[in-house]
Amino acid sequence: MTTDAALIRIKTRTRKAWTPSQIVLTLLGVAVSAVFLAPLAWALFTSLKSETEAVEVPPHWLPKEWTGQAWKALFQTGNITDWFVNSLVVSVCVTAIVLTVSALAGYGFARTEFRGKNVLMGVVMAGLMVSPAVLGVPLFTTVQQMGMVDTYWGMILPQCAPAAMVYILYKFFQGIPKELEEAAFIDGAGRWRVFFTIVVPLARPSLAAVGIFTFIASWNNFLWPYMVTNNPDLMTMPNGIATVMNSYGIQWAQLMAGGLMAGLPLIVVFVFFQRQIVSGVAHTGLAGQ
Amino acid sequence: MTTSAETVIAPPRAQAAAAGAATVGRKQGFQHGGWFVAPFLALFALFVIWPLLRGIYLSFTDANISGDSAGFIGFDNYREALHDPLMWDSLGHSAFFTLLVVPCITVLAFLLAMLAHHIERGTWLWRLCFFLPFLLPSTVAGNLWQWLFNPGTGMVNHVFGIDTPWLTDKSYAMLAVVITTLWWTVGFSFLLYLAALQGIPGHLYEAAKLDGANAWHRMVHITLPMLRNITGLVIALQILASLQVFDQAVVMQDFGPGPEESTRTFVQFTLEQGFTSYRVGYASAISIIFFVIIAAVALARMWLLRNREEGAR
Numbered sequence: 368m369t370t371d372a373a374l375i376r377i378k379t380r381t382r383k384a385w386t387p388s389q390i391v392l393t394l395l396g397v398a399v400s401a402v403f404l405a406p407l408a409w410a411l412f413t414s415l416k417s418e419t420e421a422v423e424v425p426p427h428w429l430p431k432e433w434t435g436q437a438w439k440a441l442f443q444t445g446n447i448t449d450w451f452v453n454s455l456v457v458s459v460c461v462t463a464i465v466l467t468v469s470a471l472a473g474y475g476f477a478r479t480e481f482r483g484k485n486v487l488m489g490v491v492m493a494g495l496m497v498s499p500a501v502l503g504v505p506l507f508t509t510v511q512q513m514g515m516v517d518t519y520w521g522m523i524l525p526q527c528a529p530a531a532m533v534y535i536l537y538k539f540f541q542g543i544p545k546e547l548e549e550a551a552f553i554d555g556a557g558r559w560r561v562f563f564t565i566v567v568p569l570a571r572p573s574l575a576a577v578g579i580f581t582f583i584a585s586w587n588n589f590l591w592p593y594m595v596t597n598n599p600d601l602m603t604m605p606n607g608i609a610t611v612m613n614s615y616g617i618q619w620a621q622l623m624a625g626g627l628m629a630g631l632p633l634i635v636v637f638v639f640f641q642r643q644i645v646s647g648v649a650h651t652g653l654a655g656q
Numbered sequence: 657m658t659t660s661a662e663t664v665i666a667p668p669r670a671q672a673a674a675a676g677a678a679t680v681g682r683k684q685g686f687q688h689g690g691w692f693v694a695p696f697l698a699l700f701a702l703f704v705i706w707p708l709l710r711g712i713y714l715s716f717t718d719a720n721i722s723g724d725s726a727g728f729i730g731f732d733n734y735r736e737a738l739h740d741p742l743m744w745d746s747l748g749h750s751a752f753f754t755l756l757v758v759p760c761i762t763v764l765a766f767l768l769a770m771l772a773h774h775i776e777r778g779t780w781l782w783r784l785c786f787f788l789p790f791l792l793p794s795t796v797a798g799n800l801w802q803w804l805f806n807p808g809t810g811m812v813n814h815v816f817g818i819d820t821p822w823l824t825d826k827s828y829a830m831l832a833v834v835i836t837t838l839w840w841t842v843g844f845s846f847l848l849y850l851a852a853l854q855g856i857p858g859h860l861y862e863a864a865k866l867d868g869a870n871a872w873h874r875m876v877h878i879t880l881p882m883l884r885n886i887t888g889l890v891i892a893l894q895i896l897a898s899l900q901v902f903d904q905a906v907v908m909q910d911f912g913p914g915p916e917e918s919t920r921t922f923v924q925f926t927l928e929q930g931f932t933s934y935r936v937g938y939a940s941a942i943s944i945i946f947f948v949i950i951a952a953v954a955l956a957r958m959w960l961l962r963n964r965e966e967g968a969r
Contacts, residue, residue: 479689505711
């Protein structure tokens, strides 16, 4: 391992070789993964039991009698399809609006001049500390005054001013070489044209990260929709499952099926976009430094 | 409300228009900034700044949920809050939760990342396994663990052969929420650590090996110092998130305050005052106190970071 040649040889060889330390580490990885996945497996198996079998004492992992009854009941009796559509509408709208406004604002703060810019930037950074958890009640009364309680807009708009996303994109836009833009200005391109044809394409990885994280956060958001909706027809997945399904007396098999339904879309998204999500975490995380 | 949004937006917009008309040449391209930030600032003013100002105003009134009878009562709400044992209890529960969760998550995330980083096969598989719980909604994670912790029918007691009343005894209820949270959220910090580990230049380790450093020395003298920034970030993000804990705690206790009110968190207390007792003025005062606490934590972090940078110079 002392020369480059040796390093390269070792690297290519270790892809195939099972050294003792690799065997130990891999076994450890399998054990830890089993612990992480066990609760999910438990949820899946519970959802495939009958309601009476689900509450048997002592509990057992595999259903004695496999049945899709809980899943069938979920679609027949619950509002689950409504909640799914609501979640989709809210998350897609939030993601689209957040991407648009935070890309514009991040760029505006990073690359344009206007009076009061630094003060406004400071105010936006202070906004990092305000969330529905911190100021939920005053936010609710504000939304109530606007007449947006129990509406899609009431659920969507208050999630659309995330200072963190602006900050992440601001940091990214600051890193783009100014020369790229200046060349275009000299060729007579306007500010907007430069933004859409040069800056946005360059920012695609950052925008993907912001978009994916906004979507995850919005799909899984419980607190704000919980505050702003009472109508079960308008609830999102996490909400409907937690509040409505619980209130009828808990049917565990059905509840677990519903929970898996609520988690499934993001798990599919993760499997397909794993690389972007991982680099997104790295990027957004490190941008906070 | 509309007026407040406009007053915030108006200066940059007017300024940008005036400046755009007046300037020529190279600088021109860098004007018009107001239009870029205006849409965000409009939403920000309506849903962040205005509620904050409104909360400050309401905190000095006795407003109820419909906003009527908002009589000005000065500092009475704050005085009452500071003498309210329920407020101190709920603040204590959130602080206790934070004190338990933050060190555990930081250490656990680091160990998981080291493990995933050093196994040469199936990186994507470990990433998927450790990150998967984070993709579930908090309420689903809460329901799932409520079911796992269920005495009798739950798997936790069965697997470990114990008989712990996790959800119904005040000494275990918050611990159950902590365990749920660890399982549910460690994946995010794990990915941060993993990315940071991958970012450490390999030649540092090679040089150390040449100098005869063993694995322990490399870890203490290279890995840990190189991860200091990410550790600071993980801790800061976790503190802010943990202080705001709400979802899992209420879901696991069927939206109640837990056995002997032992899992009522600060957010839950605020919402109860606002939406159950309809005391919007009082709830606003508590919200402002909470905002000050969060701001103090955030400012303390900034201050620490700056001191460290200056110390390094």
